[in-house]
Amino acid sequence: MLMTAHPGITLLIGISGLLALAAAFWPQKGLLARIARGRLNTQRVLLEDALKFFFDCEYKNISCRLNSIAGSLHISADSATRLLSRLRSMGLIQLQEDSFRLTDAGRSYALRIIRVHRIWERYLADETSIGQMEWHGEADLKEHHLSLEAADQLAAQMGNPVFDPHGDPIPSARGELPAYTGQPLSALKEGDIARIIHIEDEPRAIYAQIVALGLYPGMQVYVMDITEERIQFAANGEECVLAPFFAANITVEKLSAREPIQQKAELLSSLKAGESATIKGLSANCRGQQRRRLMDLGIVPGAQITASFRSASGDPVAYRVLGTTIAIRKSQADNIFIERSDAKP
Amino acid sequence: MEQQHDKNSENILSLANNLRWDLGVNLHDAVVESIYEDASRIARKTVSSKGNKAAYNLERKIDQLVTSRWLGFPIMLLMLALVFWLTIAGANVPSGLLAALLLDTVHPALKSFAAAAGLPWWLDGVLIDGAYLAMAWVVAVMLPPMAIFFPLFTLLEDLGYLPRVAFNMDSLYRKAGAHGKQALTMSMGFGCNAAGVIAARVIDSPRERLIAIITNNFSLCNGRWPTQILIATIFIGGAAPAHWAGLVSAGAVVGIAVLGIGFSLAVSWALSRSVLKGEASAFSLELPPYRPPRIWQTLYTSLIDRTIFVLWRAIVFAIPAGVVIWLVANVHIGGQSLAEYFIRWADPIALLFGLNGVIFLAYIIAIPANEIVIPTVLMLTVVSAGLSGVGAGAGVMFELDSIGATEEVLRAGGWTLLTGVNLMLFSLLHNPCSTTIYTIYKETNSLKWTLVSTFLPIVLGLAICFFVTQLWLLTA
Numbered sequence: 001m002l003m004t005a006h007p008g009i010t011l012l013i014g015i016s017g018l019l020a021l022a023a024a025f026w027p028q029k030g031l032l033a034r035i036a037r038g039r040l041n042t043q044r045v046l047l048e049d050a051l052k053f054f055f056d057c058e059y060k061n062i063s064c065r066l067n068s069i070a071g072s073l074h075i076s077a078d079s080a081t082r083l084l085s086r087l088r089s090m091g092l093i094q095l096q097e098d099s100f101r102l103t104d105a106g107r108s109y110a111l112r113i114i115r116v117h118r119i120w121e122r123y124l125a126d127e128t129s130i131g132q133m134e135w136h137g138e139a140d141l142k143e144h145h146l147s148l149e150a151a152d153q154l155a156a157q158m159g160n161p162v163f164d165p166h167g168d169p170i171p172s173a174r175g176e177l178p179a180y181t182g183q184p185l186s187a188l189k190e191g192d193i194a195r196i197i198h199i200e201d202e203p204r205a206i207y208a209q210i211v212a213l214g215l216y217p218g219m220q221v222y223v224m225d226i227t228e229e230r231i232q233f234a235a236n237g238e239e240c241v242l243a244p245f246f247a248a249n250i251t252v253e254k255l256s257a258r259e260p261i262q263q264k265a266e267l268l269s270s271l272k273a274g275e276s277a278t279i280k281g282l283s284a285n286c287r288g289q290q291r292r293r294l295m296d297l298g299i300v301p302g303a304q305i306t307a308s309f310r311s312a313s314g315d316p317v318a319y320r321v322l323g324t325t326i327a328i329r330k331s332q333a334d335n336i337f338i339e340r341s342d343a344k345p
Numbered sequence: 346m347e348q349q350h351d352k353n354s355e356n357i358l359s360l361a362n363n364l365r366w367d368l369g370v371n372l373h374d375a376v377v378e379s380i381y382e383d384a385s386r387i388a389r390k391t392v393s394s395k396g397n398k399a400a401y402n403l404e405r406k407i408d409q410l411v412t413s414r415w416l417g418f419p420i421m422l423l424m425l426a427l428v429f430w431l432t433i434a435g436a437n438v439p440s441g442l443l444a445a446l447l448l449d450t451v452h453p454a455l456k457s458f459a460a461a462a463g464l465p466w467w468l469d470g471v472l473i474d475g476a477y478l479a480m481a482w483v484v485a486v487m488l489p490p491m492a493i494f495f496p497l498f499t500l501l502e503d504l505g506y507l508p509r510v511a512f513n514m515d516s517l518y519r520k521a522g523a524h525g526k527q528a529l530t531m532s533m534g535f536g537c538n539a540a541g542v543i544a545a546r547v548i549d550s551p552r553e554r555l556i557a558i559i560t561n562n563f564s565l566c567n568g569r570w571p572t573q574i575l576i577a578t579i580f581i582g583g584a585a586p587a588h589w590a591g592l593v594s595a596g597a598v599v600g601i602a603v604l605g606i607g608f609s610l611a612v613s614w615a616l617s618r619s620v621l622k623g624e625a626s627a628f629s630l631e632l633p634p635y636r637p638p639r640i641w642q643t644l645y646t647s648l649i650d651r652t653i654f655v656l657w658r659a660i661v662f663a664i665p666a667g668v669v670i671w672l673v674a675n676v677h678i679g680g681q682s683l684a685e686y687f688i689r690w691a692d693p694i695a696l697l698f699g700l701n702g703v704i705f706l707a708y709i710i711a712i713p714a715n716e717i718v719i720p721t722v723l724m725l726t727v728v729s730a731g732l733s734g735v736g737a738g739a740g741v742m743f744e745l746d747s748i749g750a751t752e753e754v755l756r757a758g759g760w761t762l763l764t765g766v767n768l769m770l771f772s773l774l775h776n777p778c779s780t781t782i783y784t785i786y787k788e789t790n791s792l793k794w795t796l797v798s799t800f801l802p803i804v805l806g807l808a809i810c811f812f813v814t815q816l817w818l819l820t821a
Contacts, residue, residue, distance in 0.1 A: 007818035010697065014811050027619045129552060129626040159373075162365045169366050174359055178366040282374070289550070289627035295374070297629060300381045309408055312417025313516040316525075318408070318632055327512050327630040329519060 045144045048113050049073055050083055054093060054102050055110035059180055063099040111175040116151040117143040118164035118171075123154055125165035126288035132211060135165060136201040165287070167198040167217030167251075182251035186231060186244040188223045194252035195220055196235075206249050213240050216284040221252060237265065265337035268319070269330050271307040277338035279303045286335035298322035299336060404635055411506070417513045424501065425532060432494040432536070432567075439489035447481035470671050474741045479667025479717060482742060483659050486716040487537075490567045491652045494536040499647040502529075503638040511630060521610045522617025524553035525630060527560075531609060534564025535602075538777050539655045539784040541566075546788070552624035556613045558785055559798045562777040563609035565602045568715030572772050573598045575719060579752045580765025597769070605773050612801070620797070655780060662713035662779040670710050670721060671740035674728050682739065688729045698807055699767035699814030703729055703758060708771070712779045715772070720744050723751070726758035763817055767810045774806030 024031045053072050057064035070080035084100065087093045092106030102110060120139040124130045130138060146154075152173060155161065164170055171177050182197050196219045201207045215235055224239070225232040231247045233240055242250075265280050281301050282291060298321045299305070308318040308325055316327040328336075365372070411420055455477060459469040501507050507529050515525025526548045534541030541561040548554040565573065574594075582594035673684040688702035695701045707721040720742035727736045735754055736743045745751045755764075776799045777785070786795040 007815045011812070011815045011819065014808075014815065018808065027622075124623075127625050128623045130623045160362070162362065162368075172359060172362045176359065176363060178363065289625050291374075293549075293627045293629045295377045297631075298381070300374075300378050302378070302382065308405070309412055311515060312412050312414055312513040314414075315516045315519070316512065316630065318412075318512065325632040325634075327515070327525075327632060329515070329628055332628065 046073060046075070046083060047087065048109075048144055049140075050087060051092060051102070051106055051110040052113055052117075054100060055107065055114065058102060058107075059177070061180075065099065108175050111171045111177070112148055113143050115171045115173070115175075116146050116148065118168055119151045119155045119158075119161070120146060121164045121166070122158060122161045122170065126158060126161075128288075132165070133204070133208060136204075136207075163217075165217075166201055167196065182253055184248040185221065185233070185242075185250040185252050186226075186247040188226065188231075188233075188252065188254070190223055190226055192223045193220065193255045194223075195255055196250055197253045198251035200249040200251070206246055209246060210242075210250065213242075214238070214285070215240070215250065218284050220255070266340065267334050268305065268328070268336035268338050269317075269333035271305075271319075271333075271338065271340075273307050273309055273317075276304060276306040276341045278341060279305055280337040280339050283335040283337065286332065290332070294328075294332070294336070297326050298324070304341070305338065407635060408509070408632075411509050412513055421510050421513060424506070428494065428497045428501070429535070431497060432490050433570075435493045436490040439492075440485060443485040443488065447485050448478070452478060452481065467675070470675060470740060471668050474738070475667040475669075475671030476664045477667070478742055479663040479670060479713070480660050482717050482720065483663040483714045484656065486571075487568065487656055487659060487714065488652070491537060491540075491655065492648065494567070495540065495647040495651040496644050498533060498536065499643045499651075500638045500640070503636075503643050505633050505635040508630065508632050512632060515630065517610070518613070521613040522553075522621075523556045523560075523610075523613040524548045524550060524628060527553065527557040527609075527613070530557045530561055531564050531606070534561040534566060536567055537655055538562050538564065538566045538781040539658065540651050542781060542784045542788055543651070543654075549629060550625070550627045552617065552621050552626040553628070555621060555624060555789065555794060556616050558788060559616060559794065559801065560609040560612050562781065562798065562802050563605045563612065563773070565605050565773055566715065568778070569772050570598070572715065572719050573601055573769055575748065575751065576765050576768050576772075578748055579755065580760070580762050583752070584762050601769050601773050608774070608805070612805075655784075658780040658783060659714050659778075662783070663717070666710060666713040666717075666779075670717075670724075670742065673706070673710060674724065674740035682728065684725055685729055688725065697814065698771075698810040699763050699817070700771060700810060701759060701764065704764075704768060704771070708775055712776070714778050714780065717742060718772070723754055726754055730758050732757055763814060767814060770810055770813065771806050774802050774809060776800070776803050 022030070027033060050069060050073060053069060054064055057068075066077060066080055066084070069084070070077045073080065073083075075083070084093070087106070088095070091103055092109060093100050094103055095101075117139045120142045121135045124135045124138055125132070155170075162170055169178050185194070185196075188194060196215060196217050198217060199207065199210055199215065213235075219235050222234045223231065224234060226244075229243065230241050231244055233242075266277075268277070268279075271277055279299060279301055282294065282299065286294065303321055306320045308320050310317050311327070316329045317333065318325050318327050411417060452473070455473045456469070459473060464472075498507075508526075510532075511525040511528055513525075514528035518525050518527050527545075529547065530541045530544045533544040538561050541564060542558050545554050545557040545561070548557055577594035577597040578590075581597045582590035585593040673687070674682055676683050678686070684706060687706050691702035691705045695705050703722055703725045707718050707725055711718045711721040723744065724736060724740070724742050726732070728739050732754065735745075735750075745754070776782070782795060782799055785798050786792070789795060
C-alpha cells in the first residue's frame with residue numbers, strides 16, 4: 001500500500017520525519033533538551049541560588065537588598081519576598097538591621113553549593129572541552145544535583161584543586177574559605193601593578209567581552225591611565241581599554257612595585273622554519289589535559305625550541321624540543337610564549 | 346588518645362589545604378617546571394651525546410620531501426595505492442587456493458563423511474552447511490588480504506612514514522574536529538574496520554579517538570569491495586554503453602569509497618560539534634625518527650596482533666551466524682520457511698528504500714562478516730524466488746563463477762538498476778559487522794558509544810537510500 005503511493009507524497013513524509021527527529025533531538029534547542037532543562041527549575045534550586053547570592057554579598061561585604069535578590073534570580077519582587085520568608089522560617093537567614101544575613105546553618109549550606117559549583121567548573125575546564133563561556137551555566141545546573149560526596153570524589157580525582165578556573169577559591173570540604181583580599185580593577189590608581197585573581201562570570205555579556213580581550217586569572221596588569229570614562233591598562237604587555245563598569249567585574253590583587261613587569265611575549269606560532277627560541281610560558285587559556293600533555297612533551301619555561309618544518313598543508317608545524325620532533329597546531333602555538341634566541345642557527 | 350590523634354591529623358590536613366590557597370593557581374606548572382630543571386641539570390652533568398649529524402641531516406631532507414607542499418600528497422597517494430594494489434593482486438591466488446581447499450574439497454568430503462556416518466539431515470545441515478561453511482567462507486576471503494595488508498601497513502608505521510601522513514593530513518581533520526591520525530585509522534579501515542578501530546588507540550585525545558572509532562565504518566573495508574565491484578559491474582556497467590562499461594563501473598566503486606571518506610569527515614564534523622562537544626581533547630603528534638623496519642618483528646606482531654586476532658573474532662561470530670543462516674532457510678512453519686516469512690513481510694518496507702526483503706534479511710543474518718552478504722543474498726534469492734537448478738540447496742551459501750549467472754539470479758529476484766545503486770549505498774552505510782561492533786565495545790568500554798556506532802550508519806544509510814529511491818521514482 002505504501003509503495004504504491006506517489007513518490008512525491010512519500011518524499012514529503014520522509015522530509016517531515018527528518019524534521020521531526022531534528023526537532024526532538026537537536027542539541028540544546030531540541031524538545032528533549034528543553035524538557036531536561038525544564039525539569040530542573042524547582043523551588044529548591046531557587047532557594048539554593050538565593051543562599052549562594054547571600055553568601056557572595058557577605059564575602060564581598062556588600063549589603064544585600066530585596067531588589068538585588070529579585071534581580072539576580074530573575075524573579076519578581078513578590079516571589080522574592082515569599083522566598084525570603086521561606087528561608088527565614090527554615091532558619092537559614094535572619095534580618096539584621098535592615099539587611100539580611102546568613103545564619104550559620106545557611107552559611108554552611110551555601111558553602112556546600114559553592115563547593116560543588118566550583119569543583120564542577122574546574123572539572124569542565126580541565127577534563128572536558130566545553131568552552132569557557134559555558135562553564136558557569138553548566139555548573140549552575142549541576143550544583144543542585146551533584147551530591148557533596150560525588151563532588152568530593154571528583155575533586156580527589158583531580159588532585160583536590162583549590163581554585164576554580166575563574167580564580168575563585170574552592171571552599172574546603174570543612175567549609176573554609178580564605179579571606180577576601182581582592183579589589184576591583186576599577187579601584188586601582190595610575191601606575192599600580194596588580195595580578196588578576198578573579199573574573200566575574202556574570203552577567204554573561206560582560207564576561208564575554210572580558211574573555212574576548214584575552215584576560216585570565218594570573219595575568220599581570222599595569223594601569224596606564226584611569227579616568228571616569230575608561231581605564232587603560234597593559235595586560236602581559238598588551239594594551240587594553242575597558243569602561244570602569246566593565247573593569248569592576250575583574251578582581252585584582254595589588255602587587256608591590258618590585259615585581260617585574262611582564263613584557264609582551266612573542267608567540268611560538270610566529271617562529272619561522274629554522275628559527276630557535278626559548279619558551280617563556282604557557283597561556284592560561286591552554287588548560288587541563290592539553291596543558292599537561294604539552295608540558296609532558298617538554299614545553300616548559302626555559303626549554304629551547306626550534307621550528308623544523310611545516311606540514312604539506314601549512315598547519316601543524318613540526319618543532320624540535322628536547323631532542324624529539326613534535327607537531328603543534330597553530331591554535332596551540334598561539335598559547336605558547338617565547339623569547340627569540342639571539343644567535344640564529 | 347586515638348581521638349586526639351585523629352583530631353590532630355585532621356587539623357594538619359586542613360592547614361595544608363589552607364596553605365595551598367596562598368600558593369596560587371600556578372602550582373602544578375611550577376612543580377613540572379622544577380622537575381624539568383632538575384632533570385636537565387642532572388643530564389648536563391652526566392650525559393654526553395656524540396650525535397650523528399649526518400643521519401639527522403638525512404632525516405631532515407626526507408622530512409622536507411615527504412611533507413613538501415607539492416610532493417607531500419602525491420607521495421602519500423602513491424604509497425597508499427601501492428599498498429592496496431599489492432593487497433588485491435597478492436590476495437587473489439591464496440584466496441582461490443583456500444576456497445578450493447575449504448569450500449570445494451573439505452566441504453564435500455565432510456558431507457560424504459556425514460552421509461556415511463548416517464548423521465540425520467538436519468544435524469548435517471546445521472553443522473556442515475551452516476556453521477562450517479560460514480566459518481570456511483570467512484577464513485578463505487578474509488585471511489589472505491589481511492595477511493598482506495596489515496604487515497605492509499605495519500612496515501610503513503615502523504619506518505616512521507605514517508606519522509608524517511597524519512602530520513600532512515591534520516589540517517583537513519582539524520577542520521572536521523578530528524585528529525590527523527584519523528587518516529591512519531581510516532586507511533586501516535579500508536583493510537578492516539575492526540583493525541581500524543583498534544588502531545584508533547594511537548590517538549591519545551579521548552574525544553578525537555571516539556570520533557575515529559565511530560566513523561571508521563565509513564571506510565569501505567576489504568569485505569565490501571568485492572560486493573561493490575560485483576554489483577557495479579552487473580548493474581552500473583550494464584547500464585552504460587559496452588565499451589565504457591569497465592570504466593563506468595570502476596568509477597562507481599571509487600565514487601562509493603570517496604563518498605565514504607566524505608561521510609567520515611562530515612560525521613566527524615557533526616559529532617565533534619554535537620554529542621561529543623564536551624569530551625576532553627588534547628592534540629599531540631610526535632614525529633619519531635626514521636628507522637629501518639624490523640621485518641620479522643613486524644611480520645610477527647601484525648600477524649598475531651592484527652590478522653589472527655581479527656580473524657578469530659570473525660570466526661567466533663561466523664559459526665553461530667552460519668547456524669542461523671541455515672535454520673532460517675530450513676525451518677518451515679505452515680509450508681513456508683522462516684526466511685520466506687520475513688522476506689514477504691519486509692518486502693513492502695524495503696521497497697520504500699529501493700532494496701528488498703532478501704537484502705534486509707541478508708544484512709541481518711550475515712552480520713559476522715560483510716564477505717558473506719552476497720553468498721547469503723544469492724541463497725535467499727533462490728529460496729524465495731523458487732529458482733531451480735541454481736545453488737546448492739536451502740541454507741547453503743554459494744557464489745557463482747560467472748558474473749552473467751549471478752546477474753540472472755539477481756534479476757530473477759526482481760533487482761533493477763535502482764536496487765543495485767541502493768545496495769552499493771547501503772553496503773557503505775550500514776551497521777559495522779559483529780566483529781567490529783564487539784571490538785568497538787572492547788575499545789570504548791561503553792555501551793552507549795557502541796550503540797551509536799552501530800545505529801548511526803544504519804539510520805544514515807536508510808535515509809540516503811530512501812531519498813535516492815523516491816527522487817529516482819519521482820523523476821523516472
